[in-house]
Amino acid sequence: MDIILVGMNHKTAPLEIREKLSISCDDDTATFEKIKKISYINEALYLSTCNRVEVLAHVFDVAAAETYLKDLVFSHGNLSSEEMERCLYIYRNDSAVRHIFRVASSLDSMVMGEPQILGQVKDAYRRSVEQEATGVMLNKLLHYAFRVAKRVRTETAISNNAVSVSSTAVELAKKIFGNLRGKNALVIGAGEMAALAAKHLIGNGVKKVIFTNRTYERALTMANDLHGDTVSFDLLGEALSDVDIIISSTGAPGYIIDEKMVAAALRRRKNRLLFIIDIAVPRDVDPALGKTDNVYLYNIDNLQSVVDDNMKNRINEAEKAETIIDEEVAEFSRWLKRLQVVPTIVDLRGKVESIIKGEMMRAGSWMKNLDEGERENVEILVNSIINKILHDPVTGLKEESENGGANPYVAVIKKLFKLD
Amino acid sequence: MGSLFFKIALVLYFLSMLGYITSLVVRRVQVAKVSTWVLFSAFAAHTTSIIFRWVETGHSPVTNLFESLSFIAWAVSGIYLIFQVKTKTRVLGAFVSPVVLVMAITASARLVEDAEIPAILMGSWVPIHVMLTLTGSALFALACLSGIMYLVQDDLIRNKKAYGFSRLLPSLRELDRINNICIVAGFFLLTLGIIAGSVWARNVWGSHWQWDPKQVSTLISWIIYALLLHQRFAIGWKGRKVAVLSIVAFVILLFTFVGVNIFFVTVHNFI
Numbered sequence: 001m002d003i004i005l006v007g008m009n010h011k012t013a014p015l016e017i018r019e020k021l022s023i024s025c026d027d028d029t030a031t032f033e034k035i036k037k038i039s040y041i042n043e044a045l046y047l048s049t050c051n052r053v054e055v056l057a058h059v060f061d062v063a064a065a066e067t068y069l070k071d072l073v074f075s076h077g078n079l080s081s082e083e084m085e086r087c088l089y090i091y092r093n094d095s096a097v098r099h100i101f102r103v104a105s106s107l108d109s110m111v112m113g114e115p116q117i118l119g120q121v122k123d124a125y126r127r128s129v130e131q132e133a134t135g136v137m138l139n140k141l142l143h144y145a146f147r148v149a150k151r152v153r154t155e156t157a158i159s160n161n162a163v164s165v166s167s168t169a170v171e172l173a174k175k176i177f178g179n180l181r182g183k184n185a186l187v188i189g190a191g192e193m194a195a196l197a198a199k200h201l202i203g204n205g206v207k208k209v210i211f212t213n214r215t216y217e218r219a220l221t222m223a224n225d226l227h228g229d230t231v232s233f234d235l236l237g238e239a240l241s242d243v244d245i246i247i248s249s250t251g252a253p254g255y256i257i258d259e260k261m262v263a264a265a266l267r268r269r270k271n272r273l274l275f276i277i278d279i280a281v282p283r284d285v286d287p288a289l290g291k292t293d294n295v296y297l298y299n300i301d302n303l304q305s306v307v308d309d310n311m312k313n314r315i316n317e318a319e320k321a322e323t324i325i326d327e328e329v330a331e332f333s334r335w336l337k338r339l340q341v342v343p344t345i346v347d348l349r350g351k352v353e354s355i356i357k358g359e360m361m362r363a364g365s366w367m368k369n370l371d372e373g374e375r376e377n378v379e380i381l382v383n384s385i386i387n388k389i390l391h392d393p394v395t396g397l398k399e400e401s402e403n404g405g406a407n408p409y410v411a412v413i414k415k416l417f418k419l420d
Numbered sequence: 421m422g423s424l425f426f427k428i429a430l431v432l433y434f435l436s437m438l439g440y441i442t443s444l445v446v447r448r449v450q451v452a453k454v455s456t457w458v459l460f461s462a463f464a465a466h467t468t469s470i471i472f473r474w475v476e477t478g479h480s481p482v483t484n485l486f487e488s489l490s491f492i493a494w495a496v497s498g499i500y501l502i503f504q505v506k507t508k509t510r511v512l513g514a515f516v517s518p519v520v521l522v523m524a525i526t527a528s529a530r531l532v533e534d535a536e537i538p539a540i541l542m543g544s545w546v547p548i549h550v551m552l553t554l555t556g557s558a559l560f561a562l563a564c565l566s567g568i569m570y571l572v573q574d575d576l577i578r579n580k581k582a583y584g585f586s587r588l589l590p591s592l593r594e595l596d597r598i599n600n601i602c603i604v605a606g607f608f609l610l611t612l613g614i615i616a617g618s619v620w621a622r623n624v625w626g627s628h629w630q631w632d633p634k635q636v637s638t639l640i641s642w643i644i645y646a647l648l649l650h651q652r653f654a655i656g657w658k659g660r661k662v663a664v665l666s667i668v669a670f671v672i673l674l675f676t677f678v679g680v681n682i683f684f685v686t687v688h689n690f691i
């Protein structure tokens with residue numbers, strides 16, 4: 001009985017291969033049925049996201065189960081065997097446990113610390129439970145994984161700081177304005193990054209996003225997509241007085257927002273704070289504005305360097321997370337080892353209980369002279385003697401199992417008590 | 421009894437400061453919430469001590485520098501607690517509580533001595549005048565504090581260092597708002613306080629205004645705060661400039677409070 005994990009992720013497999021696999025695995029239940037049919041597999045969990053496809057299983061025969069799982073991947077993904085060898089990884093026991101812990105804690109994610117993966121693992125587990133494909137082992141393992149993920153999230157700062165340009169922009173805006181409710185944003189130009197940042201702003205409560213573009217139709221398209229307003233490019237100067245956040249990403253060769261424009265706008269807006277994000281190259285906004293009171297100017301490099309710093313911070317935090325994972329893998333492995341002696345303990349107790357039952361039956365003839373209360377007392381006495389006698393060997397067996405030395409004891413107990 | 425409660429308040433102020441600072445380090449809101457309750461108990465104990473002192477000594481508890489410091493510390497923590505309820509920016513506590521603690525400790529140095537009270541301070545206008553001006557000063561102190569925090573946060577964001585320490589500070593808008601509220605309320609109280617003082621001055625010195633150094637210095641601070649309000653509401657100043665001016669004005673106010681008595685001869689020589 002072993003735990004194995006077979007899978008591929010964004011690090012080992014290029015997008016084309018992951019695509020093939022995840023498209024063909026789209027019908028989750030069908031895949032699941034196939035996995036469940038593999039007779040060597042006792043319990044299974046199937047996780048498929050855009051960055052990974054993994055099967056976690058509790059198996060009777062490692063070698064056989066591996067072969068079958070590989071075959072499954074092979075037939076599903078339309079892969080050449082050479083491709084598959086290169087992309088697929090297989091972990092067993094402790095390393096499989098470690099891997100699923102790292103995945104759930106978002107240490108194995110493309111953007112380390114991103115929070116979605118935990119939800120995806122939880123969904124995968126829920127589906128497994130619905131398919132009745134989990135048992136003692138995976139239930140315990142996955143609950144451990146969720147606990148590890150929670151510990152990593154609360155005990156380290158791994159998911160604290162923004163690590164994308166657009167979420168950094170939102171974080172900065174919050175430092176300036178507090179919350180973004182009731183704020184207006186202006187998006188100049190039609191870059192993809194600008195659209196992404198606009199989406200982020202809307203997601204964080206910005207009241208209205210106004211789009212403008214030299215080609216008015218393009219502004220209109222973006223405004224329709226994101227439920228925003230538009231303003232004519234010629235009226236850019238006036239538009240500055242009503243907005244709080246400006247995202248500029250035009251292809252203009254020179255500055256389209258200069259000091260004079262902003263100074264005039266600041267007078268009209270009574271110096272309300274203005275946050276300008278210039279993600280255009282070459283720049284759209286005169287850098288001299290960086291020194292103007294009540295104006296905060298960030299260009300793409302500034303944002304990127306915040307992102308880089310935050311990423312470095314995440315990498316530091318990841319080291320702390322790895323320590324937590326080491327601890328938890330060790331803890332799980334102790335549980336697993338204890339589990340190995342559980343059948344023996346159960347057998348032992350079963351045998352003892354059947355002896356008690358038999359003896360009680362035989363003593364029935366004279367016991368019937370006793371009244372109800374006295375009979376109960378005799379039973380309690382017998383049980384407590386048995387429990388006292390069994391307590392030390394059972395504890396000893398568990399302790400030995402945690403150190404990995406339980407096998408000879410198990411053998412001796414089986415032999416002496418004739419448990420087979 | 422008064423001094424016992426004051427000691428309790430001191431210990432609680434200290435604990436709340438530790439709590440607030442810990443909450444910043446470990447980044448747990450729960451710790452800050454507990455600290456708020458500790459600060460609230462400190463404030464309650466402090467209030468009790470002031471009332472006891474008033475009853476025990478038979479005169480208003482604001483007749484010398486140390487009593488006044490204690491009163492300001494009390495007012496600052498009270499005003500902060502109100503802000504806490506209104507704005508939910510608990511992070512400010514980590515900056516306010518040390519200020520309160522330092523003032524309270526300084527006050528404790530000589531608070532127990534029961535000095536002779538000059539007859540001039542026995543009128544009923546005295547506590548009104550002093551409490552109004554001191555509460556006003558407490559508000560200005562908070563305005564100054566939020567001004568300093570504004571400048572720090574502004575500098576961090578402007579120089580692209582908006583991580584680490586910056587995340588401990590409230591947003592610029594919040595700081596500007598606190599600064600604004602404190603100055604408006606402080607100016608109102610200071611104005612009333614000056615009027616109450618001049619009524620009392622007429623009773624004891626015969627005229628409403630003596631051109632005493634203390635009075636002149638107070639007038640200068642008052643004018644600066646008036647100017648500040650004018651700039652904000654009429655000209656539309658916001659943020660940095662207001663923050664700088666509120667710090668400058670508070671420094672002059674501090675000079676009025678302690679400096680004048682050291683460098684000038686003044687008839688207003690009790691505080």
